[in-house]
Every structure is written in structure tokens, then in C-alpha cells.
Amino acid sequence: MKEFIPRGTRFVNLPSRFPIRGDGFLHGARIAYETFGQPNTRRDNVVLILTGLSADAHAASQPNDPSPGWWEAMVGPGKPIDTDRWYVICINSLGSCKGSTGPASIDPGTGDPYRLTFPELAIDDIADAAAHTVRALGVKRLACVIGTSMGGMTALALLTRHPELARTHISISAAVHALPFAIAVRSLQREAIISDPQWNDGRYDETTYPRRGMITARKLGMMTYRSAQEWDTRFGRNRIAEGQRTDQKHFDLQFDVEGYLESHAQRFVHNFDPNSYLYLSRCIDHFDLATSCGTTTEVALAAMQLEKALVIGVKTDILFPLHQQRRIAEGLGGANTDVQFLPLESPQGHDAFLVDIDSFGPPIAKFLSADW
Template identity: 35%
Template sequence: MASFQNAARSASRRLLKQCETPTAFAGRNRFHLSQSSHLRRLHSVPPRNSQSTAASNPALSFPCLDAQEEKTARLSARSLESGPEPSYTTGHHERFRCEVPLLLDWGGVLPEFDVAYETWGTLNEDKSNAILLHTGLSASSHAHSTESNPKPGWWEKFIGPGGPLDTNKYFIICTNVLGGCYGSTGPSSVDPSDGKRYATRFPILTVEDMVRAQFRLLDALGIQKLYASVGSSMGGMQSLAAGVLFPERINKIVSISGCARSHPYSVAMRHTQRQVLMMDPRWERGFYYDSIPPHFGMKLAREIATVTYRSGPEWEKRFGRKRADPSKQPALCADFLIETYLDHAGEKFCLEYDANSLLYVSKAMDLFDLGYEQQVETRKRRAEYERKITQGDKQLEQSDPACSLTLPEQPYEEQPSVTASIPPINESVFDRGDKNPEAPPEDLVRGLAPLKNHKVLVMGAASDILFPAWQQREIAATLQAVGNKNVEHVELGEDVSHFGHDTFLLDLKNVGGTVQRFL
């Protein structure tokens, strides 16, 4: 076993050293075709030994693999017609084209970019009633139906006359984030410098980069100050980031099921999704746009994501331990009802969102950290890039083209958390006299200082496993530590809402009602 592990580790190192350029992709196609054929042979029923009369047991069938192979055979083009559960839709949207270059936090530059957006309600005369609605990872700008696009949006019941986002009072703006694939510039867009798709030549993004692009749109609309910044999930991260970046341009902030910094569990889950996607041979290091898209990897990535979006209590009630067909023999493919649910969720999504957008946007979520030290380092980095641009240096390398990843000779050893050594802030921030060892770190308190005077609503759900409720409690406690006296924190218990992370999409009464009262 030890010799096998050593051989595998050596092979992995050899592969990791073979960093290839886009020009090498065509040469690898033959390898992937032969690899696909090899995989099909592996999944097929093995031939019987001619010397034996019969096997002890019949070979199992794999309808799930058969279905994927049939799908591969049918595919001739990609499809970006909608998005994940509940169905995000595209269709008609407005487009803001910005021709002023956008410098990104990690050194990339977009010479020009588009932001897809939609609006509802009427902007008042002094343009003071605008609400910027931020989306989750894979949503389009279509949060609500419009005359030009009557399909229901992803927050359809939350927006409208008399609704939580009341279009009789407010002018609602929703964008597809930078890096997305529903009209805003992302990896599937064309690089204006050479007329070819960016693919993985697209620069690394941050949540703050997305927010800066949104505020370019607000500038074009003549909106100097938002009535509110509202967002859920990744949108909740954007909403806080908008307040930190542009505190003077926002009145109220709503952050639902979000965080002030990404934590290890959610980073680990998104890493796993990216890994299964990139291991799909059809991903082609991101240059798959003229061939079959990596639908195997996308399907599996979505199934992993769906596990984190919903909750155990809900699944106990909906599925329990029921099998799809108890009269049949158990199968290695989807057999239990929960398995068929995940299989459907993955299959539905695998051609409805760009694989590279999933990689880039999810990575931006991982990089999210509103701590003071991170903000200082980012400002220094941006200042250095701006200096180089001013001096005419057009080759702003984001990273060394050589492979940076090498497998360690020794197994990884756990290290103590950096934040564990930071002394807790005064216990008075929790409005009670007992000392709380879980007080937010000073670095985060300093990082959220720009939000001291804002009215902020922070919401979470106890059944959320992707952004657990303690992360929203951390936001609220940190803002209280800053000295903010206008923080409202609402945590929905499992007895009230058991939809997990997707509570923000489904619970109109508790989520929508709270937002409506706050606004």
C-alpha cells in the first residue's frame, strides 16, 4: 500500500508540473477522447471468462451512467436559458456598458465590461428611493417578472406593490454580478483585445470587485445614495461590502444568511465543488466553449451544493428513508428519494450556468474577508497596481505562470487559528454583564467600523448549515462592538423555518415580513 501511495504521489507531482497554455488544449483533445472511451469501457459490463460457464452473480446495471453518456452524445451546444432551484431565468434585461477600465483587487484589469440589470418601481425626483438588490452565487438579474420578461423571477413574491420590496415606494435595481453568465461580463464573454472568449484568462475576482462594478452602474443612473443595500447569501456579503466600500452612499443595509468573512466549512464545500468540476475531462482547463461542456462535473458540483443549501429537518419530512421504488433491488445509482432529488437538482443545473462562472464566483466568495488587515493589504496591492498602470506597465501579472501547487512531502499538521490569539473586545457589546469568550475579533471590529452609523438588519436561519446562524450573530456582535446602536438581528429557529440556507428564497412570511418592517 505504501509503495502504491508513493507512486501515486509522484505521478500527481508530475502532472502538477505540467502547466499547459491554451494553445496546448487542441493537442489534449485526443487524450480526452481516448480517456472517455476508456471510462466507458470501465463502466461497461465486463466480459465473462470464456473458461467459466457463468458468474456467481449477474452484473449490476448503471442507468445513471448510461443517461450521462446518452446526454453527451446528444450535446452539440451549450444552454444558458435558466438557472438553479428555484429556476432563475434570463430573457430581456438592460445592459450597462462601461468603457472605463476596472482594476480588480488581485491585479487583473477589465478594459471594458457589461453589467446586466433590471429595475422595478419608479425612481423619484431626487433619486433617493433606490434599493440595490444583490444576488446569490448563480442568480441572474431577473428577480421579478417584467413586461418584457414575464417569467417569474427568483424573488418574485418579495418584490411588487405592497411587498417587502415595495415598488410603490422604492426603485429596485438588481444586477447579474461581474463574473456571471447572464449578461454581465464573465469568463464566457469575449475579450475585446483579441475577440476570443476569456475562459480562464479571466482575472481572479473578489466580492468587492463585483460591488465596484455595480456602483459604476449607479453612477451612470445618477444615483448618489441608496435608500438601502439588500442581499442574501453571497448577496448578503455584497451588501456589507458595499457599506464598507461606499459608506457615505448607503442609508440602510440588509444582510440575510451571509457573513462578514468566509469560514472554513463553506470554503471547503465550494472547493469540493470546484474540484469535481475541474476534474471533468471536458472542462479543458476552461477552454471548452467550442465543444461539449463539462456537464458531468457541473452535475456533481450542483449535487454537493444542494446538500448545503437545504436542511436535514426538511429532508426528514420530505423524504425520510423512502426509496424511489421499494419493489426493486437496491441500486448503486440513485435509489433513495433523497438521492433522486439530488440527481434531479444536478441534472437540471448542469447546462444552465457557465462552469467557469461557477469557479470564479465561488472563489470570490472564498476570498471574502472584511477584516481590517485584509482591507489594508488590498489597498496596498491596488495602489501598487495603479502605480504600474500609471507608469505604462501593461503586463500586470496576477500570478506566476509556473505551477504554484506542490504536494507536501509530509502530511499537513494542524496549526492554531490566527484569530484565536486576538483578545476579546469588551463584554459590554453584548448588552449584558457576563463575559463572552466568543466576542468578535478586534480585526473584524476595525474592519466594519465604516458601518458604525448605518441602520443594519442581519438575518439568519438556525437550520442553515452553509452559513450557520452563528455567522450572522458574529456580524451583529461586531457591529455592536463598533458602536452601532441601530443593529437589528433576527434569527429564525428551526420551529419557524426549516428550509436551511434556501430559507431566504422560500420564507415570504418571516424573511419578507422582517425586511418589509425594517425598510
């Protein structure tokens, strides 16, 4: 069990008895966050970023950690999320292994890692923890909440459970619930991990680690994060050079696309806790905005107290297809929210917001630069 905490991470303690929707309370829990830019005197220039499943709070370089962040091209001075104007808070999700309390953290009641004794987690819990963090930092109302992928689900939960907390919202490649295809893929990812003998019912360590299961899970994920169009254009049927192949004889990696998946998974496998992967992927499957709010999706979206919203998706996204983002936009427009729905042509699929900054950057910058 291991946590992977960026060096610039700071922490907010959650209440001593933090309620978990599905299963009791967490004691002595914390949320990891980083900040970028400076708050103004009125503290009304605060933007909150809620992340996808595997991201940490290090969205961009900052004085306490000058290493590039996962959204380096998007966050910073003069960038689309301009830290010369905005004070940006990025939060690591509750249940993660990047500083926030999760299965890899120490249970203060036992002195041992939680492992599978960590309570079953819901997106609502992640949203409540984020809302507490924002208020603990002295922010009464956010200028904007930006949610990407799973973070977009978290943002919707936050906006329904804490409707007074934000003025505007940018929803990126999100959904009001997961579709069967996405649930099926994540089910296979979890099966790959728990089928690895080294997983050992969650009781692994650095020497007995479910490496093969994590590699397979990550490869399955990567196949849904990008699009078939990108695979065709980027790799075609090109083969790995003879001298760069592995030593698996008849069934070694032979195609460039296989090599890409392998190298990406190898980089990921020892930088994320397997149990956290299981918990967070399951809470994505369970999330349903309508069920969470005890009403219909349309009523839940229309009840959000937003001034304006930007909803972005890409046509090549097979994980959270474009029609799911359209539904968010239409639902938000059912109230008095000024909503812009932007379907993009990007070939990179679900992860396009991480790499296709030329497509995502300008509309985000325009939305945030408007005089509200």
C-alpha cells in the same frame, strides 16, 4: 461557452480600464441589471439587491420580462420589497454568466471567450462594479442595500469601500468571511468540475461540456443550501417508485432525496457556465472583510455609515452559520447604527430566504415600511 441572459436585462458599461484588485484591468466590461418599480423625483427611494452566486438580475417579473423571477414572492407591488414604494435595482455579479462580463464573455482584445484568461476576481471587484452601476443610473445614495448569501458579502464590501452610498442595510444569511467547512465544500465542487475530462482546462463548448462535473458540484451545493432537518421531514427514507428509476442497474437512484438532487442538478447544469462557477466560488473563499479593509472585522463593521440595519439568519444554516450573522450585527452595532438581529427558526437552511417567505417577508417588509 455560453451566457444566459434574461430577456429583460439592461446593461451599464464599466470604465474602459476597470481595475481588478488581484490582476490588472478589464477592458470593455459591462454589468447586467434589471429594475422594478419607479424612482421618485428625489431618487431617494432606491433599493439595491446583490445576489448569491448563481442568481441573475431577474429578481421578479416586470414588463420587459413577465416570467417569474428568482425572488418573485419577495419583490413586487404590495410584496415585502414593495415596488409601489421602492425603485429596486437588482445587479448580476461581475464574473457571472447572466449578462455581466465573466469567463464566458468575449474578450474584446482577442475576439474569443475569456475562459481562464479572465482575471482572478475578488468580492471587492464585484462591489466596485455594483457601486459604479448605481452611480451610472443617477443614484447618489441608496435607501437600502440588500445582500443575500454571497451578495451579503458583496454588500459588506460595498459599504466599506463606498460608505456614502447607502443609508441602511439588510444582511441575509451572509458572513464577513467563509469558514473552513464552506471552503472545503466549494473546493470539492471545483474539483468535481475540473476533474471532468470534458472541462479540458476550461476549453469546453456545447458538444464537449463538463456535464457530470457540474451535476456533482451542484448536488454538493444543494446539500449545504438546505438542512438535514428539511431532508428528514421532506423525504425521510422514501424510495423512488420502481417505474421512475434510472437504468444504472445496481447503483441507480433509489431514494427520493437522490431523485431530488438529480433533478435539481439536471435543471441547473446547462444554465450556468462552469468557469464562472469556479471563479465566483473561489472569490467567496478568498473574501475576508478585515483583510480587505486592512483592519479588524469589528473596526470595519463599525466604520460603516449606516442609519439602521437588519441582520437575518436561520439556525439551520450550515453554510453561513447563525453565529456569523450575529457577528455582523454586533459589529454594526459598535457604531451609531440602529441594528436589529433576527435569528429565525426556519427549517430550510441557508436557502430559506428563497423559499420561506412567511418567515423572511414580514420583518423585511416592516424594516422597509418604517418612516425613516
